[in-house]
Amino acid sequence: MRKDDHTTMTQLELAVNGTITSEMETVARTERLEPEFVRGEVALGRLVIPANQNHLQRGLVPAGIGSKTTTKINANLGNSPLSSSLDCEFRKVLFAIELGADTVMDLSTGPRIDEIRCKILDTVKVPVGTVPLYQTVEELNDVLELTPAKFLEVVERQAKQGVDYMTVHCGLLRDMIPLTAPRVTGIVSRGGSLVAKWMQVHQKENPFYTAFDELCEIFRQYDVTWSLGDGLRPGCIADATDDAQLAELKVLGTLVRRAKAHGCQVMVEGPGHVPMDQIPYNVQVEKRWCDEAPFYVLGPLTTDIAPGYDHITSAIGAAIAAQHGAAMLCYVTPSEHLGLPNMDDVRQGVIAYKIAAHAADIARKLPGAADRDLELSKARFDFDWEKQFALSLDPGTARRMRQEALDAAEAAGQRRGTGCGGSVADGDDHFCTMCGPKFCSMRNFRDAIGR
Amino acid sequence: MRKDDHTTMTQLELAVNGTITSEMETVARTERLEPEFVRGEVALGRLVIPANQNHLQRGLVPAGIGSKTTTKINANLGNSPLSSSLDCEFRKVLFAIELGADTVMDLSTGPRIDEIRCKILDTVKVPVGTVPLYQTVEELNDVLELTPAKFLEVVERQAKQGVDYMTVHCGLLRDMIPLTAPRVTGIVSRGGSLVAKWMQVHQKENPFYTAFDELCEIFRQYDVTWSLGDGLRPGCIADATDDAQLAELKVLGTLVRRAKAHGCQVMVEGPGHVPMDQIPYNVQVEKRWCDEAPFYVLGPLTTDIAPGYDHITSAIGAAIAAQHGAAMLCYVTPSEHLGLPNMDDVRQGVIAYKIAAHAADIARKLPGAADRDLELSKARFDFDWEKQFALSLDPGTARRMRQEALDAAEAAGQRRGTGCGGSVADGDDHFCTMCGPKFCSMRNFRDAIGR
Numbered sequence: 001m002r003k004d005d006h007t008t009m010t011q012l013e014l015a016v017n018g019t020i021t022s023e024m025e026t027v028a029r030t031e032r033l034e035p036e037f038v039r040g041e042v043a044l045g046r047l048v049i050p051a052n053q054n055h056l057q058r059g060l061v062p063a064g065i066g067s068k069t070t071t072k073i074n075a076n077l078g079n080s081p082l083s084s085s086l087d088c089e090f091r092k093v094l095f096a097i098e099l100g101a102d103t104v105m106d107l108s109t110g111p112r113i114d115e116i117r118c119k120i121l122d123t124v125k126v127p128v129g130t131v132p133l134y135q136t137v138e139e140l141n142d143v144l145e146l147t148p149a150k151f152l153e154v155v156e157r158q159a160k161q162g163v164d165y166m167t168v169h170c171g172l173l174r175d176m177i178p179l180t181a182p183r184v185t186g187i188v189s190r191g192g193s194l195v196a197k198w199m200q201v202h203q204k205e206n207p208f209y210t211a212f213d214e215l216c217e218i219f220r221q222y223d224v225t226w227s228l229g230d231g232l233r234p235g236c237i238a239d240a241t242d243d244a245q246l247a248e249l250k251v252l253g254t255l256v257r258r259a260k261a262h263g264c265q266v267m268v269e270g271p272g273h274v275p276m277d278q279i280p281y282n283v284q285v286e287k288r289w290c291d292e293a294p295f296y297v298l299g300p301l302t303t304d305i306a307p308g309y310d311h312i313t314s315a316i317g318a319a320i321a322a323q324h325g326a327a328m329l330c331y332v333t334p335s336e337h338l339g340l341p342n343m344d345d346v347r348q349g350v351i352a353y354k355i356a357a358h359a360a361d362i363a364r365k366l367p368g369a370a371d372r373d374l375e376l377s378k379a380r381f382d383f384d385w386e387k388q389f390a391l392s393l394d395p396g397t398a399r400r401m402r403q404e405a406l407d408a409a410e411a412a413g414q415r416r417g418t419g420c421g422g423s424v425a426d427g428d429d430h431f432c433t434m435c436g437p438k439f440c441s442m443r444n445f446r447d448a449i450g451r
Numbered sequence: 452m453r454k455d456d457h458t459t460m461t462q463l464e465l466a467v468n469g470t471i472t473s474e475m476e477t478v479a480r481t482e483r484l485e486p487e488f489v490r491g492e493v494a495l496g497r498l499v500i501p502a503n504q505n506h507l508q509r510g511l512v513p514a515g516i517g518s519k520t521t522t523k524i525n526a527n528l529g530n531s532p533l534s535s536s537l538d539c540e541f542r543k544v545l546f547a548i549e550l551g552a553d554t555v556m557d558l559s560t561g562p563r564i565d566e567i568r569c570k571i572l573d574t575v576k577v578p579v580g581t582v583p584l585y586q587t588v589e590e591l592n593d594v595l596e597l598t599p600a601k602f603l604e605v606v607e608r609q610a611k612q613g614v615d616y617m618t619v620h621c622g623l624l625r626d627m628i629p630l631t632a633p634r635v636t637g638i639v640s641r642g643g644s645l646v647a648k649w650m651q652v653h654q655k656e657n658p659f660y661t662a663f664d665e666l667c668e669i670f671r672q673y674d675v676t677w678s679l680g681d682g683l684r685p686g687c688i689a690d691a692t693d694d695a696q697l698a699e700l701k702v703l704g705t706l707v708r709r710a711k712a713h714g715c716q717v718m719v720e721g722p723g724h725v726p727m728d729q730i731p732y733n734v735q736v737e738k739r740w741c742d743e744a745p746f747y748v749l750g751p752l753t754t755d756i757a758p759g760y761d762h763i764t765s766a767i768g769a770a771i772a773a774q775h776g777a778a779m780l781c782y783v784t785p786s787e788h789l790g791l792p793n794m795d796d797v798r799q800g801v802i803a804y805k806i807a808a809h810a811a812d813i814a815r816k817l818p819g820a821a822d823r824d825l826e827l828s829k830a831r832f833d834f835d836w837e838k839q840f841a842l843s844l845d846p847g848t849a850r851r852m853r854q855e856a857l858d859a860a861e862a863a864g865q866r867r868g869t870g871c872g873g874s875v876a877d878g879d880d881h882f883c884t885m886c887g888p889k890f891c892s893m894r895n896f897r898d899a900i901g902r
Contacts, residue, residue, distance in 0.1 A: 081887035109890050137889060177899065184825065185832045186896035190886060193895035200899045235892075236828035237813065237821060275821075276774055276814035302770065302810035304824040304831075307839060308848040312803050315763055316770045316810055319753070323727055337831065338849060339856020352763050359753035359767055362688065363727035370688060370726075373755040374635065377687035380755075380788065381636045388758060397759040398789060405790020435641060436532035438588060439560050441686075444644035445637035448628065448651045 010223040011049045013263040015042035023049050023056070027064035032367055041066055045256070046292045048165075048265040050103070050127040050225035055162035061125045063102055065267060065294045067287075070366060071322040071357035074129070074296070074330045075101035075350055078108035079116070080340055081138075086116050092346050093120055099350040100393065103328070105129040105167075109138055118161055127164035129227060133191050133208075143194045144201055148211040156218050165225040167191065167269060168215065170208040171251040172231035174199045179244035185235035188272075192231020212255060216262035226259050226266035227296060228252045233272035236304050240274040241282060253289035260291075267294040270326070274300035279317055283324040294327035301332065310336040311345075311352040318353060322360030329353050347394070354393050381442060461674040462500045464714040466493035474500050474507075478515035483818055492517055496707070497743045499616075499716040501554070501578040501676035506613035512576045514553055516718060516745045518738075521817060522773040522808035525580070525747070525781045526552035526801055529559035530567070531791055532589075537567050543797050544571055550801040551844065554779070556580040556618075560589055569612055578615035580678060584642045594645045595652055599662040607669050616676040618642065618720060619666065621659040622702040623682035625650045630695035636686035639723075643682020663706060667713035677710050677717035678747060679703045684723035687755050691725040692733060704740035711742075718745040718778070725751035730768055734775040745778035752783065761787040762796075762803040769804060773811030780804050798845070805844050832893060 014021050020035045024042060027049055028035040041047035047066030056062070065072050075096035079089050093104050103126050106117050113135045121128055136154045137143050155166065169191040177196055180187055187193040195206055208215065219226060232248040234240040252268050259266040268290045274282055279300065286295045299314030300321065306313050314332040322329060333341040333349030341349060361369040372391055379387035385402065389395040437443060465472050471486045475493060478500055479486040492498035498517030507513070516523050526547035530540050544555050554577050557568050564586045572579055587605045588594045606617065620642040628647055631638055638644040646657055659666065670677060683699040685691040703719050710717040719741045725733055730751065737746045750765030751772065757764050765783040773780060784792040784800030792800060812820040823842055830838035836853065840846040888894060 081889065109887070134890070142889070143895070180896070181900060184828045186893065186900065188892045188896075190890050190892045190895075193892035193899065194890070196899040197895045236824065236831070238825050238828060276770060276810055277816075303806060303813060304828050305809065305842060306802065306806050306844045307827075308843065308845055308852050309802050309806060312763055312766055313806050313810065316767050316807065319727060319767045320771070335852055335856065338853045339859070342855075342859070351757065351760050355754060355757050355760060355764050356767065358756065359727055359764065362754060365728075373687065374689050377635045377689060377755050380687070391756060392759065393757045394759055401759050401786055402789045404793075405786065408790070408793070436560070438532065438593070439585070439641050439645070441639045441641045441644035442637060444594070444641075444648045445631070445639075448644065448647040449632060449637065 010220055010263050010265060011042055011051065012045065012260065012265050015039045023051050023062035026062045027069070031064055031069045033068070038064065041068055042265075044292070045260050045266065046294065048225050048267055048294055050129070050164035050265065052159065052162045052164045052222050052224055054160060054222060055121055055128065055164055058122060058162060059125055060127065060164065063127055065296070065327045067292065067294065067325045067327050069327070070369070071326070071360050072102035072328040073100070073350070073353040073357050074103045074105055074328055075346065076105045076107050076330060077346070078106045079110035081110045086112055089116060090119055092341070092343060093124065095343060096346050096350050097124055097126055099347060100354045101126065101331070101350050103127040103129060103165075105131070105330075107131055107134060109134045113138060114157075114161070117158070117163070121162040128162070129165040129167065130158055130163050131167040131191055131229070132158050133168070133194060137194060143198055146198055146207065148207045148214075151207065152211060152214055152218065155215060159218055159222040159224050163224060165227045165267070166219070167227040167229040168208045169195050169229035169231035170206065170212055170255055171228060171248045172196065172206055173209060173251060174205050176232060176244055176247050179242070179247060180232065183242065183244065184238045187232060188235030189229065189231045189233055191229050192233070195231060212258060213262070216259055216264050219259070219264045220262050223265070226264055228255055228266060228268045230269040230271065233270065233298065235273060237273045237275050237302070240271065241278050245271065246285070249286060250289055253291070256290045256293045267296045267327070270295050270297040270321075271300045272298055273304060274302070274317060276302050276317065276320060279320045280324045283321055283326055287325060295325065296328040296330065297321045297326045298330040299332050307337045308334055310334065311349045315352040315356040319356035319359045322357055323363045329357055351394050383442070461671055461714050461716060462493055462502065463496065463711065463716045466490045474502050474513035477513045478520070482515055482520045484519070489515065492519055493716075495743070496711050496717065497745070499676050499718055499745055501580070501615035501716065503610065503613045503615045503673050503675055505611060505673060506572055506579065506615055509573060509613065510576055511578065511615065514578055516747070516778045518743065518745065518776045518778050520778070521820070522777070522811050523553035523779040524551070524801070524804040524808050525554045525556055525779055526797065527556045527558050527781060528797070529557045530561035532561045537563055540567060541570060543792070543794060544575065546794060547797050547801050548575055548577055550798060551805045552577065552782070552801050554578040554580060554615075556582070556781075558582055558585060560585045564589060565608075565612070568609070568614070572613040579613070580616040580618065581609055581614050582618045582642055582680070583609050584619065584645060588645060594649055597649055597658065599658045599665075602658065603662065603665055603669065606666060610669055610673040610675050614675060616678045616718070617670070618678040618680040619659050620646050620680035620682035621657065621663055621706055622679060622699045623647065623657055624660060624702060625656050627683060627695055627698050630693070630698060631683065634693065634695065635689045638683060639686030640680065640682045640684055642680050643684075646682060663709060664713070667710055667715050670710070670715045671713050674716070677715055679706055679717060679719045681720045681722065684721065684749065686724060688724045688726050688753070691722065692729050696722065697736070700737060701740055704742070707741045707744045718747045721746050721748040721777070722751045723749055724755060725753070725768060727753050727768065727771060730771045731775045734772055734777055738776060746776065747779040747781065748772045748777045749781040750783050758788045759785055761785065762800045766803040766807040770807035770810045773808055774814045780808055802845050834893070
């Protein structure tokens with residue numbers, strides 16, 4: 001049965017009614033699961049298929065995000081008021097998807113936001129997320145001018161454009177703000193800090209919390225998936241898993257239930273900066289309090305001392321989070337805390353997160369998760385370099401690095417026939433520039449075992 | 452009491468006799484431990500202080516490697532028969548140490564091995580390790596010409612030169628070779644494959660195993676620390692934790708006891724390529740079978756599909772291994788499987804492993820482990836960029852990346868006074884190019900909280 005026949009119902013409502021949509025079938029095929037199993041997981045709210053009907057009509061390929069599917073990764077992109085052009089950000093979006101990003105979030109806060117978003121939604125086939133508060137604030141002089149009506153207008157505009165999931169910081173309530181006072185880095189979520197400022201100055205409750213039911217109605221109408229923002233995520237490991245973070249998470253759990261009662265699909269966002277040993281607890285408590293709604297984490301970074309390398313500090317945390325049940329990992333690039341990512345930062349971030357997600361899927365023993373590893377390892381043993389490259393997460397980089405090693409060996413005065421340079425590239429000799437023939441373990445092993 | 456008074460005894464023998472050496476005192480100071488505690492750990496064989504007496508005399512600063520001390524990282528360097536010059540490798544050694552490598556291994560297999568090693572030992576203050584089989588084979592036409600006498604001669608020569616620890620593949624016995632037949636990538640340890648070939652062709656037992664007591668006598672004389680090599684470590688995740696690997700590890704446990712009976716300090720090497728979920732078991736079984744001798748692991752890589760990024764695939768595994776009790780992490784660089792590392796690969800490898808070791812030390816709750824994170828986070832909240840850089844693992848890279856972001860913003864047409872470019876670098880404005888003033892979470896938080 002095709003979703004198109006049910007345009008007034010969400011994937012969640014259809015799943016609860018026992019309907020297997022064509023989107024569920026697509027997810028089942030991609031994930032090697034039974035369609036009925038996928039329907040059941042969607043019905044229970046443990047799996048979401050962010051697929052705005054207006055993006056579906058333009059060619060979105062549905063993807064499933066949940067704890068029973070492969071771990072997904074998201075790449076954040078978008079301009080800032082201070083830098084990066086529309087074209088440049090658009091090229092980064094395409095590049096991130098080419099490298100394997102499963103979803104992208106357009107976090108533009110600069111000029112021409114509608115234009116860049118429509119161009120993205122017209123072009124890309126993966127789910128697209130936004131933080132609608134950014135555009136709202138960009139269109140105002142100051143966040144303090146924000147009204148629920150203005151915010152609802154922006155959300156509906158983005159929903160009509162086809163945005164598949166939206167982050168809204170509904171769970172940060174006014175009485176939580178004092179909990180952040182003892183923190184080392186306060187509130188580091190942009191949305192969280194904006195709404196905190198709004199609440200403090202106006203002496204009013206979180207407007208996204210008070211307008212939650214109206215927001216749900218818009219989300220339901222287009223089947224926009226909730227991504228309940230964690231405005232109080234820790235911004236350094238000293239602030240991890242503190243009272244502020246947990247108080248917000250508890251409220252997010254109540255909002256998960258309210259969103260589902262409206263028929264909306266929902267995921268929950270998580271930290272941030274968390275020491276390795278606290279990561280399993282962070283995943284477990286989200287599952288318990290939020291009825292196993294898919295957990296969408298940012299990293300987390302496992303140490304604060306490596307600016308310039310936060311794709312690595314956080315890939316460690318992301319892999320552990322996914323191993324313990326996080327459903328989607330929001331990438332962090334080397335430029336985190338320093339500036340907007342350039343093309344190479346996007347590459348480093350996406351590949352680091354593909355690694356984290358894949359390593360976790362292997363550890364979770366998902367069926368077939370290690371097949372590609374096996375094929376690449378066989379190619380490695382067979383000295384089949386081209387096949388190794390083809391099976392790599394980033395074939396271009398692997399091929400380039402090997403060529404540079406060959407060139408360096410050649411430049412060091414090695415000649416063809418002594419096993420270096422061109423002769424290796426020919427694939428005739430079963431060793432590489434790392435070890436040379438006498439020290440090649442795979443060659444010596446073959447000699448030993450007669451294989 | 453100074454070690455110099457006991458030049459005929461090893462750290463282990465002195466510890467067992469109740470002596471606290473000046474090296475133990477240095478380790479206690481560095482690690483914020485009590486000297487008596489350090490002595491006790493050395494006596495139990497749970498902590499080693501690789502400090503060849505001939506390197507000590509030339510200024511070696513002793514370091515402790517064990518499960519109660521901070522996690523150490525090692526950088527492998529050295530030329531190959533096919534590439535890299537002596538000067539170039541020497542510069543990499545100095546660079547790795549400057550970036551924070553706690554020990555270096557000279558794995559040269561090319562020409563002028565003695566020359567490069569003596570230059571390293573004369574210069575560097577960190578423990579230096581080798582795999583003496585490499586030089587032995589380099590000096591022969593073929594590994595098949597190897598004799599125990601020749602090997603002992605090379606080991607003694609290196610011990611006299613001042614090498615602090617040596618990897619020898621003593622535990623790979625002849626009857627284990629058939630266990631490797633079903634493997635996807637066979638034997639990937641260079642030393643392991645060489646000794647396997649030697650055993651198969653000569654139909655004799657492992658010469659390092661049969662000469663183990665004689666080797667111990669040389670090691671004891673100079674207080675060279677054993678690093679019992681894992682010749683059967685898995686070369687892909689499909690081969691992880693298999694019968695071959697475990698059979699060798701069991702023998703290494705017996706050799707740990709024999710080495711200690713000779714008065715030798717000893718660590719045990721470990722894998723390699725291991726799925727995340729198997730890493731804790733790998734550490735636990737080593738501790739059980741090897742009487743908690745310090746475990747020195749190579750990564751492990753948690754997936755095989757990312758050549759060009761194996762510093763990341765393995766930093767994930769290394770962090771988990773250290774969290775569960777591995778004492779030292781041998782770095783893996785981006786060029787692993789592709790070629791010898793260049794300077795930037797060395798940088799990436801060392802920093803990735805400093806991150807893994809530090810993240811694990813935080814998770815292990817070592818006293819003061821997170822102090823630097825706290826200071827950097829405070830500097831971040833205070834927009835004190837220079838202090839952030841100074842506290843970073845790689846200040847130069849962090850500074851450069853921020854400057855590039857500022858330059859990009861400037862080039863995008865931003866002017867001074869609108870909060871971009873130079874004015875940010877001046878430190879006057881409390882926001883950065885990522886978000887700009889309106890979206891700066893730390894600025895908005897300060898507004899909200901009145902801080």
